[in-house]
Amino acid sequence: MIRIKGLTKKIPGGPKVLDDLSFEAYPGDFIAIKGSSGSGKSMLLKCLALQESWTSGSYHFDGKDILKGGFGAKLKLRQEVAYLEEKPFLFPNKTGLKNVIIGSVSQTPAWRRWTGMMRSDDYMGAMEMIEKRGLIDKAHQKASTLSGGERQRMAIARALVHGAKVIAADEPVAGLDPHSADQVLGDLKALCKEQGVIVVAVMHQGDWAERFADRIIGLNKGKLVLDVRGRRLTEREKSLL
DSSP states (O other), rough: OOOEEEEEEEEETTTTTEEEEEEEETOOOEEEOOOOTTTHHHHHHHHTTSOOOOOOEEETTTTTSSTHHHHHHHHHHHHHHEOOSOOOOTTTTHHHHHHHOOTTTTTTOHHHHHOOOOHHHHHHHHHHHHHTTTTTTGTTGGGGGSHHHHHHHHHHHHHHTTTSSSSEEEEETTOOHHHHHHHHHHHHHHHHHHHOOOOEEEEEOOOHHHHHHHHEEEETTTTEEEEEEESSOOHHHHHHH
């Protein structure tokens, strides 16, 4: 469970990007973040994943006070909350399988990133996760040959192999064709329902959010102005964003 209270992020010498946000998220939630450009959507994800520092507020994750828990609590959270950029980085000359096993910088020891070595149990776990993403035939292809949707799903497999309980995804279907977008969002939705993963995703396209999300959170100039169940938004609700 995630409990955010009073999250404020101020750029030094600049304005507040996030202003006193409070909300909770529970295992299995698929939350879409909506708002216009500059509303603070991406910054919210980065704060959730501790990619950005907080100016003020409290952050409880699985009952632990993260911001007061010291280095160890922050490190553990960075391992359990995976931040997926719009175009997630994969090592282009390594296979999809090796990218999944190697993981991101915060998830994997330096020696494994450098050598790409794997144990048999690592191999089996990664292959199982890749197969569940529908990419078993892509496991031994170089990442540079994968499509945008395949790269997203491979990045999701990587996050799960390394123990992610939360996926913070920034525009995960931007630039994808409708079929690929359906695959990526359907995959995220299935993770919520089947494994209790929490997904918090910035989604520009309103129809995707309305179709797939359990909740829609709306931001306007860094303030939370909307928090409703996933459904078609009314014109009044859209006007708040």
